[in-house]
Amino acid sequence: MQLTYLIGYTVSMAVPKGFAPPNKTSQDILDAIVALYISGHTAKQAAAAFGKTEYVCLDELKRQGISARKSLPPVGLRKSNQETLDAIVALYQDGQTAEQAAKAFGKDQSVCLDELKRRGIPRRRAGIPKGSRTKKATSQALLDAAVQGYLAGKSADEAAAAVGISGTVCLRALKARGIARREMKGAEWGRKISANRQGVSLDQWHGYASEKWGLVRATPEYVGWRISVFKRDDYRCADCGKRHGKLQAHHIFPKARFPQLLIEIQNGITLCKDCHRAIKGKEMDAAPRYLSLIGSTVAPLVWCKERHR
Ligand SMILES: [Zn+2]
Structure with missing residues (x-):
């Protein structure tokens, strides 16, 4: 017994490593690796999950007639999950640019734009880039529209935002026309103060827990x-x-x-x-x-x- 054991031991030691029979991967594991690959993992990641090399995955893909993906797009363009996309769209609709909204989650602005398109949400007109902004006279028609809005009961900020001008410009227009400002109601004051403290305009302010x-x-x-x-x-x-x-x-x-x-x-x-x-x-x-x-x-x-x- 001891001799047989010894011989067996000696023989197995003598076989060079490279000649060991390949450790065949069971079909279940191959299927699981392919499933991981299809769900978005790289061939290397999918195979590594079962302790295999990426070639095991690539060979099996070939055998099953599944074409390998091109290498993954850059990080910012990778698939975002739905919660993140919802939040990005919410930020955009709240007045942030597509770039700002996407960047808040470390994504590229195309992630935001694609999602807007997918949902059929029209893009806002791009604003004038900072720096190139010049002091331009606001057209009389816009001022009139803002004043009308104010007289109809909107706040100065709301009336101004509705026609795309700033609240300050609206207030100046009211003054120029000799229109006295309404007193702000308590709740409106509260919102205005909160918005000011956070450094955003009233129409961008939706409360601390919106x-x-x-x-x-x-x-x-x-x-x-x-x-x-x-x-x-x-x-x-x-x-x-x-x-x-x-x-x-x-x-x-x-x-x-x-x-x-x-x-x-x-x-x-x-x-x-x-x-x-x-x-x-x-x-x-x-x-x-x-x-x-x-x-x-x-x-x-x-x-x-x-x-x-
Ligand atoms: Zn404390």
């Missing part, structure tokens, strides 16, 4: 951002150090105004509910301190640009 932000919060990118911020801050309030109670991920630079920093980890900070409430409406004042608390290096660039604009 449906749009609900869509944004549901995206995997946003969920991932939140978790990363909590992890980095060791699940403590970065302001007061409290570990227990309800923690919230706060955007140091408000997301309404800086959509490009929506899922930027260096723009996030963990705050307890009390600390978060204490800075509501004073986000920009709190920003420098929060940046230094987490040692952020990305956001100050935006901060400086914003201040010196």
Whole structure:
């Protein structure tokens, strides 16, 4: 027995590795690899999931008559999931450009444009690029239309937005025509103050918990951002150090105004509910301190640009 064993051992050791019979992959595994490939993984990823090399996948694709895809498009153009697309469209419809809306999720603007097309949502007319904007006299017809809107009961901002001019221009037109401004109602004032604090116009302001932000919060990118911020801050309030109670991920630079920093980890900070409430409406004042608390290096660039604009 011992001798047989020894011989067997010796023989198996003597066979050079390259001559070992190929380890045949079962059809079940090959089918699973192909299924992974078809669902969007690369040949290498699909095969690696079962400990195989990409050639196993490519050979099987060939055998099954499935043509291999060309290499994957660049990251920004890869398939986005539906939640993310919903959120991107919501941001676009809220007044952001296709580029801003897509960039908030690290996507290319074509992702937004394709999705708008797919849903049959017409594109807005592209705005005049910043920098090339010149002070142009607003046509009398537009001013009249805005004034009419105001007299019909709209707020100055709403009436102005309806004809594509700024609220300030509308107010000037009212003054020029000797039309006294209505007093703002309490709720309208509240909205105006909130919008001002966030640095957006009234028609872009839909409240702190609008449906749009609900869509944004549901995206995997946003969920991932939140978790990363909590992890980095060791699940403590970065302001007061409290570990227990309800923690919230706060955007140091408000997301309404800086959509490009929506899922930027260096723009996030963990705050307890009390600390978060204490800075509501004073986000920009709190920003420098929060940046230094987490040692952020990305956001100050935006901060400086914003201040010196
Ligand atoms: Zn706190």
